[in-house]
Amino acid sequence: MPQQRPLRYNNGAVLLHWLTALVVVAQVIVGFMFVNMERGPTRSEMFTVHKTLGATILLLALVRLAWRVANPPPPYPPELSRWERVAATWNHRIFYVLLIALPLTGLLAVSGGASTDGRTTTPLLGGIPLPLIPGVSKDAGGQAGSAHVVLVFITLALLILHIAAALKHQVQRNRAAGRMPPFKALGEEAVPAP
Numbered sequence: 001m002p003q004q005r006p007l008r009y010n011n012g013a014v015l016l017h018w019l020t021a022l023v024v025v026a027q028v029i030v031g032f033m034f035v036n037m038e039r040g041p042t043r044s045e046m047f048t049v050h051k052t053l054g055a056t057i058l059l060l061a062l063v064r065l066a067w068r069v070a071n072p073p074p075p076y077p078p079e080l081s082r083w084e085r086v087a088a089t090w091n092h093r094i095f096y097v098l099l100i101a102l103p104l105t106g107l108l109a110v111s112g113g114a115s116t117d118g119r120t121t122t123p124l125l126g127g128i129p130l131p132l133i134p135g136v137s138k139d140a141g142g143q144a145g146s147a148h149v150v151l152v153f154i155t156l157a158l159l160i161l162h163i164a165a166a167l168k169h170q171v172q173r174n175r176a177a178g179r180m181p182p183f184k185a186l187g188e189e190a191v192p193a194p
């Protein structure tokens with residue numbers, strides 16, 4: 001008899017998903033806070049936090065991709081329509097691209113900004129030196145910075161869609177609702193007493 005695969009992500013994927021969600025949400029808040037600040041020590045500190053969270057996101061995305069290759073996602077439940085599967089699959093693929101492209105465009109922007117002062121690293125929290133990308137001109141850095149901002153707004157739009165889809169499945173209480181614990185699908189919760 002063929003073994004049935006479970007309709008939920010495994011614990012490693014769940015842990016990596018919620019860690020990513022936490023760091024990305026913190027990053028969006030820090031990012032929007034520091035860009036509007038006047039130049040000074042507080043802004044510099046916030047920028048260091050922003051770079052540290054960015055490096056963490058890149059690291060998490062690479063670990064997550066490796067985990068995903070070794071642990072393929074669970075199959076979609078049959079009640080999910082074709083357009084919903086296609087939308088979910090592409091939403092997730094684009095997220096992975098963004099989770100790598102966002103930190104890299106940020107690093108390119110910082111590397112371009114430092115191209116004239118001979119620095120080869122930029123400090124993260126705790127003084128950890130993050131290597132800059134060599135040979136990035138000021139112009140190229142500026143363009144990467146603009147791309148970084150565009151990618152932020154694409155991420156926010158996709159995140160709204162992503163959360164709306166998760167909520168839709170909760171309201172419908174179909175089996176897609178329980179794919180990412182701690183969410184539960186129909187039948188997983190305690191059966192109420194009659």
Ligand code: HEM
Binds near residue numbers: 025068073099159163
């Ligand atoms: C904060 C609220 C969030 C909620 C409620 C949420 C909910 C979910 C749910 C329910 C799934 C399972 C989808 C499925 O049925 O396959 C999922 C998967 C996924 N989420 Fe989120 N998520 C959130 C934040 C994020 C963030 C911030 C990111 C990254 C930008 C993200 C990236 C992903 C990716 C890439 C997958 C697919 C995982 C894979 O197949 O490898 N999510 N999310």
